[in-house]
Amino acid sequence: MTSAPLPPPGRVSTTEQLMELLDGLYGADADRTSAGASEFWGRLLQQPGHLLGxxxxxxxxxxxxxxxxxxxxxxxxxxxxxxxxxxxxxxxxAWLARQGFSVTGIDVAAPAIAEAARRSPDPTYLLRDFIREEVPGAPFDLVYDSGCFHHLAPHRRISYRAALHATLAPHGVFGIVTFAAGRMGTTADDAMLLRQGALEGGVGYDLDELVDVFEDLDLVAAGRQPTADEVGAPVFTQDFLHAALFRRHG
Ligand SMILES: C[S@@+](CC[C@H](N)C(=O)[O-])C[C@H]1O[C@@H](n2cnc3c(N)ncnc32)[C@H](O)[C@@H]1O
Incomplete structure (x- = not known):
């Protein structure tokens, strides 16, 4: 375990200082959800044959x-x-833009953003940290997250919920895809994940846990990713992922 540098002025007095202190428990190569992970994600996503390519x-x-x-x-x-x-x-x-949405795609990985913009000029792509920075254009009718949330350390779920609150319009819809507990990702409890300062590649969630985390939203749909046959179109689908859709009250 690495020791955490105390944020100035040396004693925690704000929630953000506590968040940063807890971030410090994670070594540079354990945190995949801040600007420091740009090179990691840029390289991984563009590896020849990578699923997410x-x-x-x-x-x-x-x-x-x-x-x-x-x-x-x-x-x-x-x-x-x-x-x-x-x-x-x-x-x-790009798919949402083809369906007629006005889309903003954000990511902490500069190489990924550059490649996304090269592939499709329609969405607006921005280098932004969802849990630490404001997102221009908020609030949105739809906020969608495929594969980001499950990389967050436990304490950063609080930041994520605040960021979601700031970016999702009243009556807006939030869709999320995560590792399915038992099929991918760690099922270690949060105390263990904080103590060990590592996420073992991401957290596997039960759908019930997602409903608990986003308990201020109404659940609309949840389940495994459907197959291409069920959808009737070429799609990305994996048996280690599942998805949930929520709606924000007014
Ligand atoms: C598993 S990849 C999923 C990429 C894409 N959604 C897909 O499914 O093809 C996770 C992505 O989340 C990005 N990410 C991680 N933390 C982030 C944060 N705090 N704000 C914005 N993007 C973040 C990473 O850079 C990476 O591109």
Whole structure:
């Protein structure tokens, strides 16, 4: 375990200082959710043959759109807006743009953002840290996260919820894809994850745990990613992932 540098002035007196102190428990190569992870993600996502190098959208996203669960525009005369959190190479951002959304894709990995913009110029891609920085264009009708949340250390779920609150419009829709507990990711408890200062490659969540974390939102749908046959289109689908869709009250 690495020792945490105390944030100035030396004694914790704000929530953000506590967050930074807890961040410090994680070694540079254990934290995958801040600007320091830019090179790691840039290299990983662009490795030849990497699963996430695809241009295919998530199967759940396509199924939700077919079932009319994704939001229409909140204002007449303008397209619905979407924020893709941790957009990577932009496969879901580009698909949402093709469905008529005005899309902002954000990521902490500069090489990923550059490649996403090269692949599809339609979404606006920004180098932004969702849990530490403001996102221009908020609030959005849809906030979507495929594979970012499960890399957060336990204490950063609090930051994530605050960021979601700041970026999701009233009545807006939040979709999330995470590792499915037991099939991918650690199931160690939070005390252990903080004590060991490592996430073992990400956290596996039960759908019930996601419902608990986002208990201020209404659950709309949840389950494994459907197959390409079920969706009737070429899609990205993995049996170690599952997805949940929530709606914010007014
Ligand atoms: C597993 S990849 C998923 C990429 C993409 N969503 C996909 O499914 O193809 C996780 C992504 O989240 C990004 N990320 C991690 N922490 C972030 C943060 N705090 N703010 C924005 N992006 C973040 C990483 O840089 C990486 O591109």
């Amino acid at each position: 695809t241009d295919l959208p998530d199967a759940n996203l396509v199924a939700w759109q077919a079932a009319h669960l994704l939001p229409p525009s909140a204002a007449p005369g303008r397209p619905p807006t979407a924020l893709d959190v941790g957009c990577g190479l932009g496969r879901n951002s």
